[in-house]
Amino acid sequence: MKAAVLEDIKKLVVKQVSDPCCGEGDVIVKVEACSVCGADIRTYNFGHRNIILPHILGHEIAGMIVEKGKNVNNFRIGDRVNIYPAIACNECDWCRRGMQVRCDNTIQIGDDTPGGFAEYIKIPAKAVNNGSLITIPEGLSYELAAVTEPLGCVLNGQELCNVKMGDVVLVIGAGPIGCMHVILAKARGARTVILADINQKRLELAEEIGADCYINSSETVLSDKMLEYTRGKKADVVIVACNSQKAIQDSLELLDWGGETINLCRIAQRRFNNTD
Incomplete structure (x- = not known):
């Protein structure tokens, strides 16, 4: 063969x-x-x-x-x-x-x-x-x-962090996994789903999946743009779907009290600071 x-x-x-x-x-x-x-x-x-x-x-x-x-x-x-x-x-x-x-x-x-x-x-x-x-x-x-195998990983992640009706969900990373997270979060009843990436082309390709807000974090400050859109409300759930130390750092800073975050990425041989 x-x-x-x-x-x-x-x-x-x-x-x-x-x-x-x-x-x-x-x-x-x-x-x-x-x-x-x-x-x-x-x-x-x-x-x-x-x-x-x-x-x-x-x-x-x-x-x-x-x-x-x-x-x-x-x-x-x-x-x-x-x-x-x-x-x-x-x-x-x-x-x-x-x-x-x-x-x-x-x-x-x-x-x-x-x-x-x-x-x-x-x-x-x-x-x-x-x-x-x-x-x-x-x-x-x-x-x-x-692609049901990666979709199963996405479903497991959202069950673990309990995405539910009325939530504000931030997804960082507009690749296939991030796009699946957007679609599933909307299906689970999330009130607002925001998709962020540093690649404008990827964001444009992802427009058809129906996120409420798209943010190019290479052109604007992610936190400023997100809080402007949500009128000051931080995320109930932040999902990191890209291999980026900064994205993980941002996920912690943009999480509301009692919120949950999940990282679907692998960062090797790096240290994280300012995670109070």
């Missing part, structure tokens, strides 16, 4: 590789769509401590089952499926408490096993048994199904 193999930092090569072999409890999926996550871009540019190159990345995957082991009874050949990439151990303390997302021994499809930037992918038996295969409803495209 063909696969996009990361052979070295910033060296991605499309080449022929061996087809995956299906074990008795495994499933082989023909990949129809695999979206590019920010983590994939970060690994492409800088590598990953858990990934030994060469490696096939990609964990936001949708496709069709084309082969299954003899012990797989709950799926059929031809089923359209979305793949949840995190395989929990179901044995550690977190798993036993029902919080598999914090599993100490998670195996990640696309990191620890070959990912979806290929024609076919093997879903190991443990993932099949853990519920990693989710049937795609009729009428939903493979392309949309592939």
